Amino acid sequence: MYQEPLPKEYIDLPQEEIDRRIEAAKAKLGKRLVILGHHYQRDEIIRHADFRGDSYKLAKNAAAVPDAEFIVFCGVHFMAESADILTPASQKVILPNLAAGCSMADMANLFQVRNAWKQIHEIIGDSQRVVPVTYINSAANLKAFVGEHGGTVCTSTNAPTAVAWALEQGDKVFFFPDQHLGRNTGVKLGYDPNSQMILWDPFKPLGGNTPETIQSAKFILWKGHCSVHKRFTVEQIEKARREHPAVKVLVHPECELEVIKAADLNGSTEFILTKITESEPGSIWAVGTEINLVSRLAKEQPDKTIFCLDPEICPCSTMYRIHPSFLLWTLENLVEGTVVNHIVVPDKIRDDALVALQRMLTVCA
């Protein structure tokens, strides 16, 4: 989405002044304000957050503070939408920079997904039931599509439960937008990635498949990926093992299947945090996820060796658009009584998306 440039008085402010003014605005707004900080945000944002978490945990945090009138979500667009869906209309969810999207979520849009759904059903007719499952990293209108078509949302934590449920309801799963989470989940459940899964490329007729493979596939995986987690490789894991024979390699399930296989463990951001936090002093961790989270873990737990698998810095560039100046601009506007960057999911989309989110809560409880 388009973001108006910041007013010039917010450009090039020294960090100490930004911190001081953010804290002053927070003090003025008091309990009317809650700031949520995704784990992938930089330290200069996280230090002002009332809650830290992954996207789903933060949306639940927002719903757990009904007195807060303003929820400032320091994350990306789909996360602010989820928070708006899960909170009452009296709470206003705000994204400090509208340009903070998610490149993975942007790889599937409603038009493309509807088109794929139609093509799949032209091939299979009424002979099989397809259950759509969308990763929480998707636009609200895709969650609504899933709600309308009897499917569910999933997170990287509960994907195996959600997908197993979907396969009990129907014959096939249509999983979007992250092919890797879909494939890794299918493999975890015992399915063969070569003979039982196909990739759907939205830019090709029939997604680049034949009618026969569409008929026989158990998993139809959308051709989407996370640009951060795609950077991790088996070679990096081999290097980490050569240099640190006692290392444990822990990666996110948005990584490619080969990387998942070569790692010791894989799991969501919250899983990564818990696993490392609970490990013995002196343990060594090579982590395949976003650099801000890994660096913070290393700083906060100096009794362990914690490093990112990718030697090049690999921040999530869209998360990085939440610059502290945008947070300051948002808060000072609220103090003045102006709500900027209010994220509102239209009612019809909200209702159907809520069905899909509630289904996830029931299925994965």
Ligand code: SF4
């Ligand atoms: S890390 Fe990947 S999936 Fe997460 S917000 Fe950034 S681009 Fe999207």
